[in-house]
Structure formats: C-alpha cells, structure tokens
Amino acid sequence: MTTSELGLDYADLPRLLTMMTGDEKHDASATSTLDVLWVLYDRVLRVSPATIDDPTRDRFLLSKGHGPMAYYAVLAAKGFFPTEWLPRFGALDSALGYHPDRVLIPGVEISSGSLGHGLPLGVGMALGLRAQGLTSPRVVVLVGDAELDEGTNHEAIAYAGAVGLGNLTTVVVDNQSATHGWPGGIASRFSVNGWTTATVDGRDHDALEDALLAPVTSADRRQPHVVVAVVEPKFG
Amino acid sequence: MTTPDMRTTFAAVASELLDADRRVAVVLADISTDRFEDAARRHPDRVINVGIREPLMVSVAGGLALTGMRPIAHSYAPFLIERSFEQIKLDLSHQDASAVLVSVGASYDWTEGGRTHQAPGDVALIDTLPGWAIHVPGHADEVAELLRSAVRDSRSAYIRLSTRSNAEARPAATSGALDVVRRGERAVVVAVGPMLDPVLRATADLDVSVAYAATVRPFDLAGLRQLAEVTARGVVDVVLVEPYLAGTSSRLVAEALVDRPHRLLPLGVGRIELRRYGTPEDHDALYGLDPAGLRRSIVDFLDGSSVQVA
Numbered sequence: 001m002t003t004s005e006l007g008l009d010y011a012d013l014p015r016l017l018t019m020m021t022g023d024e025k026h027d028a029s030a031t032s033t034l035d036v037l038w039v040l041y042d043r044v045l046r047v048s049p050a051t052i053d054d055p056t057r058d059r060f061l062l063s064k065g066h067g068p069m070a071y072y073a074v075l076a077a078k079g080f081f082p083t084e085w086l087p088r089f090g091a092l093d094s095a096l097g098y099h100p101d102r103v104l105i106p107g108v109e110i111s112s113g114s115l116g117h118g119l120p121l122g123v124g125m126a127l128g129l130r131a132q133g134l135t136s137p138r139v140v141v142l143v144g145d146a147e148l149d150e151g152t153n154h155e156a157i158a159y160a161g162a163v164g165l166g167n168l169t170t171v172v173v174d175n176q177s178a179t180h181g182w183p184g185g186i187a188s189r190f191s192v193n194g195w196t197t198a199t200v201d202g203r204d205h206d207a208l209e210d211a212l213l214a215p216v217t218s219a220d221r222r223q224p225h226v227v228v229a230v231v232e233p234k235f236g
Numbered sequence: 237m238t239t240p241d242m243r244t245t246f247a248a249v250a251s252e253l254l255d256a257d258r259r260v261a262v263v264l265a266d267i268s269t270d271r272f273e274d275a276a277r278r279h280p281d282r283v284i285n286v287g288i289r290e291p292l293m294v295s296v297a298g299g300l301a302l303t304g305m306r307p308i309a310h311s312y313a314p315f316l317i318e319r320s321f322e323q324i325k326l327d328l329s330h331q332d333a334s335a336v337l338v339s340v341g342a343s344y345d346w347t348e349g350g351r352t353h354q355a356p357g358d359v360a361l362i363d364t365l366p367g368w369a370i371h372v373p374g375h376a377d378e379v380a381e382l383l384r385s386a387v388r389d390s391r392s393a394y395i396r397l398s399t400r401s402n403a404e405a406r407p408a409a410t411s412g413a414l415d416v417v418r419r420g421e422r423a424v425v426v427a428v429g430p431m432l433d434p435v436l437r438a439t440a441d442l443d444v445s446v447a448y449a450a451t452v453r454p455f456d457l458a459g460l461r462q463l464a465e466v467t468a469r470g471v472v473d474v475v476l477v478e479p480y481l482a483g484t485s486s487r488l489v490a491e492a493l494v495d496r497p498h499r500l501l502p503l504g505v506g507r508i509e510l511r512r513y514g515t516p517e518d519h520d521a522l523y524g525l526d527p528a529g530l531r532r533s534i535v536d537f538l539d540g541s542s543v544q545v546a
Contacts, residue, residue: 055304103332109302111330114322120292121327124299124307131261131281131305152323155292162287 008077010038016073019086020096032175032202032231033062033142034070039208040140040171041078049079052107058137059125061110063118064144064173065099072096080107116150119143119170123156126168126224138167138215145174145186154189161193166221169212170195173202177234190226202229242397243340245379247271250308250338253387254279260387261300263309265293268340294320297335298327306336306387313339313355313396321361329365334392338383342398343480343505344519347512356505359480362394363453369393370453372429372479377405378450385410400430400479400516409450414459420444423473423538424463428452428485431477431525438530442538444475452478455488464493471497475534478504479525501537503530 008016013034040060041047047057062071069089076083081095088094095104099113110121122141129137143153160168172186182189187197196218198211208229215225240248247268253260254275261282262272269276269285276283282305286292290311297307309316316339317324328335343356362368369391371382379397386393409415414426417436420443427435432448439446445463449456464472472493478484482504489500506523520526524533 111326114326117295117323117326120295120323121299121302121331123292124296124301125303126299127281127284127296128261128300128303128305131300132258132303134303152291152295155286155289156295159286159289159292 008083010042012077013038013070013073016076016083016086017069019083020069020072020089031070032144032234033067033173034073035203035205035231036142036171036173036208036229037070037074039205040142040212041074043205043209044212045140046137047107049107052080055132056134056137059109059122059139061112061118061122061125061139061141062100062108063110063112063122063141064115064147065112065118066144068096068098068100071100075105075107081105115144115147116152119153119156122168122170123160123165126160126165129167130165135167138169140169140171140212142171142173145172145176145182146178148172148182148186148189149178149180157190157195158193160224161190161195164194164222165224166215168224169215170224170226171212172226172228174228174230175232175234186228187226190224194223196223196225197228198226199228199230202231239376241399242373242376242379242401243268243399244271245376246310246338246383246395246397249380249383250310251275253308253384254282257306257387258282259304259306261297261305261307263293263297263300263307265290265311265315267311267315290315291320291323294323294335294337295327297337298323298331298333301328301333301335302331308336308338308383308387310338310340312353313341313358314353317358317361317394318355324362325365328392329367334390336383336386336393336395338395338397340397340399342396342400344516345399347514347516347519350513351509351511356481359394359396359452359478360484363484365392367391368453369451371395371451373397373450374402374409374429374432374448375405376401378407378410381407381410382450396429396480398430398479402430402433406432406448406450409448412451412454412456414447414449414456414463416445416447416463418444418446420446423475423534424460425475425477425534426460426489428476428478431479434520434525434527434530435477437527438534442534444534444538452485455485455492457488457492460489460492461496464496464498471499473499473501473538475501475503475537477525477530478502481505481507499537501533503533 483502
C-alpha cells in the first residue's frame with residue numbers, strides 16, 4: 001500500500017529532496033507540505049502516471065506553488081516523472097521550476113506560484129466535472145494558511161459553500177505564517193460558508209487519511225470539505 | 237423592425253450555443269443574468285452565476301476549460317478585463333486554457349456613470365497576452381458570427397460589445413479580413429468597429445481608401461499591405477481610428493509596413509481622464525472622435541494642400 005511502482009517509499013523522500021537542494025537540511029516551506037502530499041498521492045487520490053489524461057481521475061491542485069520540492073519529490077517517487085529530473089531543479093532546460101508549470105510536468109494539474117489562484121480554478125474544475133456528469137472524481141486543492149489572505153480565496157470559499165460543491169476539498173497546510181493570523185481558527189472561515197471541516201495534525205498520516213477520505217465515505221456530498229493540516233510554526 | 241442591440245444578440249446566440257454544444261458554459265457575475273434566465277433553466281450546470289465576484293468568474297472559466305469545456309465569461313469591461321487581469325493572464329493563458337470573454341460598456345458607453353464603468357484600455361491590456369483573438373463588432377448583426385466562430389475556435393478570444401453602432405452591418409468583416417469600404421489614392425484609413433460611420437462622414441470628400449476591421453487580433457497585416465500598395469505614392473499615409481485607447485494597434489501597422497516608408501496617425505480615446513459626464517457623443521467630441529474632429533485630424537495629417545476635395 002505504501003510502496004509505489006518504482007519501489008520508492010516515504011523514507012526515500014528526504015533523499016529525493018536532497019537531489020534538488022544539495023542540502024541535507026530542508027527549510028520549512030519545502031517540508032511543511034511533505035506529509036500531506038505523501039498521504040494524498042499514496043492513500044487518497046485516484047490518479048497515477050497511467051491516468052493523467054483520464055477524465056475520471058482525481059485532480060490535485062497545488063495552489064501555493066512555493067517550495068515545490070516536496071511536490072516534485074512525491075511525484076517522482078510515484079513515477080510521474082523520472083527521479084533523474086530532480087537534480088536539474090531550476091535549470092534552464094529543466095521541466096522543474098521553483099514554481100510548477102503544468103505544461104512541462106506530467107501529472108501537474110495547474111501552473112501555480114502566484115497566490116490565490118488554485119482554489120478559484122478548483123471551483124471551476126469541480127463545476128466542469130459536475131456539468132459533464134463526472135460524479136466520481138474529486139478536486140483537491142492545497143493552500144497555505146498565509147495564502148488565505150488573498151481575497152480570491154474568499155470569493156471561492158463563499159461561492160463553493162453556497163452552491164454545495166461536494167466534489168471539492170481544500171487542504172490548508174497551517175504553519176501559522178499568515179501575518180495577521182486567523183483568530184477563531186481557519187476552519188471557521190469555511191464552516192460559516194457551509195463547508196464540512198476537519199482540523200488534524202499535519203504530520204499524522206492516519207489522521208490525514210481519515211480527514212481527506214471523509215467526503216468519499218460520506219453519503220452526503222453536497223458540501224465542500226476542508227482539512228486544516230496543522231504543522232509546526234514557520235517562525236516558531 | 238428594430239435590430240436588437242449587441243448585448244441582446246450576444247445573449248440570444250450564447251443561449252443557442254448552450255443548446256447546441258454540451259461543452260459550452262456561460263459564466264456570469266450578476267450582470268446580464270436576466271438575459272440568461274431561460275437558458276439557465278434548461279442548463280442549470282452550464283449557466284453559472286458566481287455572484288459579484290469577477291476574479292472568481294474568470295478563474296472558474298479557466299477551471300472549466302481545464303476539464304474540457306468551452307467557457308464564455310461575460311461582464312462589464314472594467315470588471316471583466318481590468319479587475320480580473322491577473323486571472324486572465326494566469327488562469328487562462330498561463331494554464332494553456334482558453335475561454336471567450338465578452339464585455340459590454342466599451343470605452344464610455346455609459347458616460348453618465350463616470351470613470352468606474354469605462355475601459356478604454358481593455359484591448360491594450362489583452363494585447364499584452366500571446367495568441368488572443370480580439371473582435372470589435374461595429375453592429376449587432378456582426379455579433380452572431382463573431383461569437384459563433386470564436387466559440388468554435390480553440391483559442392481565447394475577447395469580444396468587445398458596445399451600445400455604439402454603425403447604421404449598417406458589414407458581414408464580410410466577420411471573416412477577420414479588412415473589409416475595403418472605399419478606395420482612394422491619398423491614404424489608407426482603417427476604422428475599427430463602431431468608428432466606421434464617423435470615419436466615412438469625416439472622409440466623405442477626401443480621396444482616401446477606407447477599410448473596416450471588426451477583428452483586430454490577429455490584425456489583417458496582408459490586407460493592409462495590399463491597400464498600401466494601391467495607394468502608394470512614395471510614402472504611404474495610414475490613419476488608424478480605434479474606439480479604445482489611441483495607438484493600441486500602431487505596432488501592427490508598423491509591422492505590416494516595416495519595409496515601406498510610411499507615416500501613421502493613430503486616433504482613438506485619449507489617455508486623459510476627463511472627469512466629465514454628459515453623453516457618449518459629448519465624449520466623442522472631447523476626444524476628437526466625432527466626424528468633425530476626425531476630419532480636422534486627418535486633413536491636418538495629410539497636409540491640406542495635397543488633399544483632393546470633390
């Protein structure tokens with residue numbers, strides 16, 4: 001279950017990260033998302049290198065785009081592209097930039113880097129799947145807690161809740177880096193708009209899996225779902 | 237029988253496209269929703285009103301396109317293009333996704349409404365992005381074909397509707413080619429969209445060619461070269477009259493005539509914010525875009541003594 005076709009596992013991720021950074025110690029922006037991304041691709045998302053163009057695949061959108069090394073490491077471990085690509089991170093002829101480009105990287109659903117685009121795009125994808133009668137695929141968008149500052153997220157949160165986009169899940173990786181914080185908790189911003197919520201330890205794989213799969217196991221999918229994955233503070 | 241205006245024609249044709257093609261979706265932000273009520277009843281999943289959230293509207297169009305749909309997003313020009321510009325740049329162009337954006341309001345259709353509802357810079361903004369088609373119909377009867385072909389096409393398009401109109405439609409122009417209205421020797425005058433009638437009045441007794449464009453991107457470079465050939469007497473004089481920011485298409489005239497000695501007079505909406513109300517016709521006069529103002533500029537440019545007056 002936890003082993004990819006290439007035989008790479010969670011334990012291989014630090015080595016893959018080092019292939020990009022050349023550094024044994026990885027900064028917080030690179031690793032805050034690592035466990036969430038691993039659980040998503042290992043246990044949750046119904047997508048594989050063989051199904052990247054399948055209309056019924058699950059869509060994962062890395063909205064924040066910054067520190068994409070963890071994303072690249074997980075995609076490489078799962079065989080979406082060769083691990084040999086990793087050392088060329090950021091080079092002129094590399095597919096792997098400091099922000100991901102969907103046109104260049106197999107399996108990457110959106111190009112990101114500018115904050116506040118992934119969730120609104122995800123709303124459009126969720127609507128597009130629904131309009132085409134594709135009821136099984138989910139759209140999962142990963143944002144950062146500081147990224148929530150961007151107003152476009154709040155347009156998306158309010159609208160998705162109002163129209164009951166049950167095929168949309170947001171994962172907020174919360175390393176408490178928002179300049180003005182979110183008094184009352186991040187989940188409250190979503191629940192007031194009609195989302196179901198779960199707040200879990202962003203390093204606990206089983207808890208993440210349960211929270212991320214909750215909308216799939218629920219018979220009632222008329223509400224969008226948010227998982228707040230709390231990790232160690234960026235400046236803690 | 238009066239011809240319906242451009243916006244009414246747009247809503248009717250977009251509704252037909254929703255009926256005919258399951259890939260088509262219309263995304264709105266509370267503006268024009270009354271015109272899509274029937275279509276929304278027939279296609280509740282494909283007529284999408286996100287409320288007063290224009291950036292979300294554009295991003296939703298991008299997301300729809302990424303699932304294989306053909307979205308049409310529509311609002312007032314400043315909100316559709318200017319407020320949402322990074323969404324257009326990233327959530328459509330950068331994603332390699334495409335949509336058809338249809339605006340109303342143009343440069344100053346609602347002069348009484350003031351600056352907030354005016355967008356003379358919209359075409360120039362879209363022109364910073366690669367590969368977009370830009371259509372500026374001059375009559376409601378040109379809208380249907382421009383919209384149908386834009387939706388049929390796979391690339392992104394911007395269709396700029398206006399309450400300003402020429403008296404007659406010129407269906408030939410919906411092919412994208414420059415449509416030669418009159419031929420003359422002294423200069424080539426290119427009139428874009430609703431500027432055709434004022435240009436024809438301004439140049440009625442001048443020995444100039446007048447060509448009409450309802451599509452400005454891609455610009456008909458070959459057509460312009462051909463016209464310049466006919467009228468060439470040493471230096472080619474070109475007058476470009478656009479109903480949005482003056483000079484928006486100057487670079488393309490320069491490109492078309494790169495190997496030909498030429499002079500160019502670019503006319504259009506000025507960069508001054510007038511802070512005046514009144515009527516669109518008042519603003520035409522203030523910007524020199526009424527027939528009298530156009531004539532003054534063109535005659536000055538051509539150097540009065542050399543212009544043949546019939």
